[in-house]
Amino acid sequence: MSLDRAAVDHVARLARLDLSEDERARMQAELTQILGHAERIQELDLDGIPPTSHSVPLSNVLRPDEVTPSLPVDEALANAPVAEDGRFRVPRIIEDA
Amino acid sequence: MDLLWASATELADALGAGEVSSREVTEALIERAEAVDPKINAYLKRTDERALADADAADERRSRGEVHSVYDGVPLAYKDIFVTRGITTTAGSKILESFVPPYDATVVARCDAAGLPMLGKLNMDEFAMGSSTENSAFGPTRNPWDLDTVPGGSSGGSVALVAAGAAPWAWGTDTGGSIRQPAALCGLVGVKPTYGLVSRYGMIAFASSLDQAGPITRSVKDAAALLNMAAGGDDMDSTCLKEPVPDYLDGIDRGIDGMRIGVVKEFQGEGSQPGVRARVDEAFTRLEKLGATLEEVSMPSFEHGISAYYLIAPAEASSNLARYDGVRYGYRAAADDIVQMTSRTRDEGFGAEVKRRIMLGTYALSAGYYEAYYGKAQKVRTLITRDFERAYSNVDLIVSPTSPTTAFKIGERTDDPLAMYLSDVYTVPVNLAGNAAVSVPCGLSDDGLPVGLQIIAKSLDEKTMFRAAYAFEQDLGFDERPKI
Numbered sequence: 001m002s003l004d005r006a007a008v009d010h011v012a013r014l015a016r017l018d019l020s021e022d023e024r025a026r027m028q029a030e031l032t033q034i035l036g037h038a039e040r041i042q043e044l045d046l047d048g049i050p051p052t053s054h055s056v057p058l059s060n061v062l063r064p065d066e067v068t069p070s071l072p073v074d075e076a077l078a079n080a081p082v083a084e085d086g087r088f089r090v091p092r093i094i095e096d097a
Numbered sequence: 098m099d100l101l102w103a104s105a106t107e108l109a110d111a112l113g114a115g116e117v118s119s120r121e122v123t124e125a126l127i128e129r130a131e132a133v134d135p136k137i138n139a140y141l142k143r144t145d146e147r148a149l150a151d152a153d154a155a156d157e158r159r160s161r162g163e164v165h166s167v168y169d170g171v172p173l174a175y176k177d178i179f180v181t182r183g184i185t186t187t188a189g190s191k192i193l194e195s196f197v198p199p200y201d202a203t204v205v206a207r208c209d210a211a212g213l214p215m216l217g218k219l220n221m222d223e224f225a226m227g228s229s230t231e232n233s234a235f236g237p238t239r240n241p242w243d244l245d246t247v248p249g250g251s252s253g254g255s256v257a258l259v260a261a262g263a264a265p266w267a268w269g270t271d272t273g274g275s276i277r278q279p280a281a282l283c284g285l286v287g288v289k290p291t292y293g294l295v296s297r298y299g300m301i302a303f304a305s306s307l308d309q310a311g312p313i314t315r316s317v318k319d320a321a322a323l324l325n326m327a328a329g330g331d332d333m334d335s336t337c338l339k340e341p342v343p344d345y346l347d348g349i350d351r352g353i354d355g356m357r358i359g360v361v362k363e364f365q366g367e368g369s370q371p372g373v374r375a376r377v378d379e380a381f382t383r384l385e386k387l388g389a390t391l392e393e394v395s396m397p398s399f400e401h402g403i404s405a406y407y408l409i410a411p412a413e414a415s416s417n418l419a420r421y422d423g424v425r426y427g428y429r430a431a432a433d434d435i436v437q438m439t440s441r442t443r444d445e446g447f448g449a450e451v452k453r454r455i456m457l458g459t460y461a462l463s464a465g466y467y468e469a470y471y472g473k474a475q476k477v478r479t480l481i482t483r484d485f486e487r488a489y490s491n492v493d494l495i496v497s498p499t500s501p502t503t504a505f506k507i508g509e510r511t512d513d514p515l516a517m518y519l520s521d522v523y524t525v526p527v528n529l530a531g532n533a534a535v536s537v538p539c540g541l542s543d544d545g546l547p548v549g550l551q552i553i554a555k556s557l558d559e560k561t562m563f564r565a566a567y568a569f570e571q572d573l574g575f576d577e578r579p580k581i
Binding site for chain 1: 195196197199200292293306332335336338401403404405407408415419422423424425426427428429432433434435436437438439440441443444447449452453455456457459460463469470472473474475476477478479480482514515518529530531532556
């Protein structure tokens with residue numbers, strides 16, 4: 001299993017990581033090595049084996065739909081890098097029409 | 098009484114007998130940290146004022162005869178992955194360097210309610226990703242037994258502090274061995290409880306189906322006592338089990354005569370350092386002397402544990418860490434548009450190992466690779482769970498080394514991520530299956546560094562696990578301390 005540079009670029013874009021050239025080169029080598037080790041599970045016969053996503057079998061956990069106090073707005077915004085008018089401020093997302 | 102090296106239970110007894118005040122204990126531990134922490138870098142943040150105020154309040158309650166618990170006034174420290182209201186919580190990451198949580202984790206709230214003064218927040222591998230505490234954005238923690246070696250990880254600050262006599266106990270978290278491996282490397286008791294036993298509310302998420310909080314202590318009784326304090330259902334964590342929790346101290350001294358204990362066939366032989374092997378073999382003999390019957394159990398799927406773990410944990414991490422986008426909290430890099438802002442924030446805010454795992458996890462979940470990697474890893478998880486179930490039809494407990502090596506040198510494995518991952522070979526199967534395990538000290542290797550014995554129980558059978566750990570601890574009488 002070897003990961004090509006295009007795959008590294010694609011995954012970095014999906015993960016929203018603006019990696020440097022050096023990081024991309026190192027990531028390519030390291031991920032290839034790690035996936036090479038993980039490759040051993042490809043040899044196993046796993047037909048008919050159900051997957052486990054969680055060690056405790058839980059169905060939906062429900063509670064009564066009651067209104068309870070939530071975090072006050074000023075506390076929720078206290079850690080924001082930029083806040084304005086009781087909201088989180090971010091760079092423009094949608095371009096002008 | 099030696100306030101630095103007394104167990105939490107001994108401190109609680111002395112407080113109860115009026116022989117010492119919580120303020121005296123807390124001041125002694127703060128003074129000790131002042132002396133040793135420059136050498137070990139266990140603390141990310143000391144909360145001296147808070148600790149002393151908590152201690153005075155505990156002393157005042159005791160003078161009125163209104164203690165909140167037997168342990169009221171015995172100080173405690175937390176891995177910096179537990180959020181603490183009004184106190185910076187970083188998870189060892191630059192991206193959370195100035196994050197001040199608006200609430201307390203359930204573990205913190207319950208220990209607070211029991212009257213335990215908060216000493217501070219402890220160093221860790223960034224987002225608990227690592228086996229050496231070298232991945233902290235705030236510098237590595239050093240092992241009090243040998244300052245040139247790592248304390249293990251990711252709960253390295255927690256073990257270093259307790260091993261150095263600067264706290265009787267601390268909380269850690271364990272996703273693939275992050276309590277047990279560092280406990281082994283620092284000569285301590287470290288418990289990974291059954292998944293769901295302790296609430297994860299307010300525990301910064303790494304891999305949600307594997308993460309569990311647990312105690313790090315110098316004695317088995319202290320570990321049982323601290324687990325008693327925090328275990329049990331929590332409406333704020335839907336995966337937290339609602340079953341009534343037994344008293345783990347009750348019957349802890351019943352011994353192990355007649356117990357059947359399995360030795361993992363696949364973990365025998367070449368895999369461990371000779372010094373580790375020797376101590377663990379002696380431990381097996383000691384368990385037999387104490388009346389247990391040892392038999393070999395075969396766990397054929399364990400050899401795929403690391404592969405499955407290093408696909409599942411990064412996959413969950415890549416999803417959990419999507420929240421660090423520079424919008425609601427944490428670091429934000431300057432940029433003109435939102436995608437650039439998020440991508441630069443994450444590149445500048447995360448360290449190398451966290452980025453590596455996010456990339457690995459994103460890849461394992463991406464279109465075209467999901468079935469081959471994440472899907473297969475989840476099936477291997479089923480096989481590992483079945484190995485445990487099969488073994489437990491014949492035995493009560495399973496034992497193995499905790500770590501294949503003693504503490505390794507700082508820098509020795511930082512350039513080889515795969516070698517670092519293999520540190521977790523004996524611990525990850527337990528996280529994947531969700532059952533409980535403890536590491537207890539079983540002596541020093543020929544290099545003078547501690548070795549840990551791992552005792553693995555069935556899910557929710559912590560009582561049997563503690564009984565065996567306590568019997569072993571009492572018979573061995575391990576009383577070595579680091580010379581720091």
